[in-house]
Amino acid sequence: MSKIWLLKTEPDTFSIEDLQACPDGTxxxxxxRNYQARNRLRDEMDNGDAVLIYHSSCAEPAIVGEARVASAPYPDPSQFDxxxxxxxxxxxxxxxxxxxxDIRFVCMYPQPLTLKTLRQDPEFADMELVIRPRLSVQKxxxxxxxxxxxxxxxxRASA
Incomplete structure (x- = not known):
């Protein structure tokens, strides 16, 4: 069974709309640049895993849609530039x-799920986003x- 990840991004830097606008939505x-997040990405993520996109550092942080991992992990070229x-x-x-x-756009949620709502729902009491909100790659x-x-x-669109 594939794994499910939550990836955090600042929408002013790279939003789900930006992902959707990329060629092939990819x-x-x-x-x-966090070692725990890097280890998860490098050692645990697989092509085909599901991804939730979370907009952070904005007026209303929220899970805004879905993507899918579209490659095996590879060295980030920006580290050499x-x-x-x-x-x-x-x-x-x-x-x-x-x-x-690489990640590929799947869908945008018509109703994003805000952090405030997540914190109020007991179903999410054990979710990493609620208990360890700073990590950028979460299970x-x-x-x-x-x-x-x-x-x-x-x-959801079919992936």
Whole structure:
């Protein structure tokens, strides 16, 4: 069974609308610079895994839609570019520190699920987003995923 992930992004930097507008609705998910998040992305994510897109650092943080992992993990090229905000002088092509995956847009939720609502619903009391909100790559259980789809009135496109 494929896994389910929640990926956090700041919509002013890269929103679900930006992902949808990419060629084939697919983009590299780069810029992860936390070791625990990197380890999950590098060691646990697989092509085909489900992804929830979460808009953070905005007026109303919320789960706004779904994507799917569309590649195996690979070194994040921004770590090698001195002009990139993701540049890491300790990374080399032979020993990269940071990884990314490609993700493909699946759907936007007609009714996003806000963090405030998540915190009020006992079904989400054990969700990483509620108990460890800062991590940018989070695991989601099948039970939580099904409940999120119910709350968001999902009209998922087939992936």
């Amino acid at each position: 983009s590299g998910w780069d810029g992860v 001195p002009d990139s905000t993701g540049y890491d002088p300790r990374s080399t092509p032979d020993t990269p520190r940071w990884y990314q995956v 989601v259980t099948e039970r939580q995923f099904q409940r999120i789809q119910q709350c968001c009135q999902s009209t």
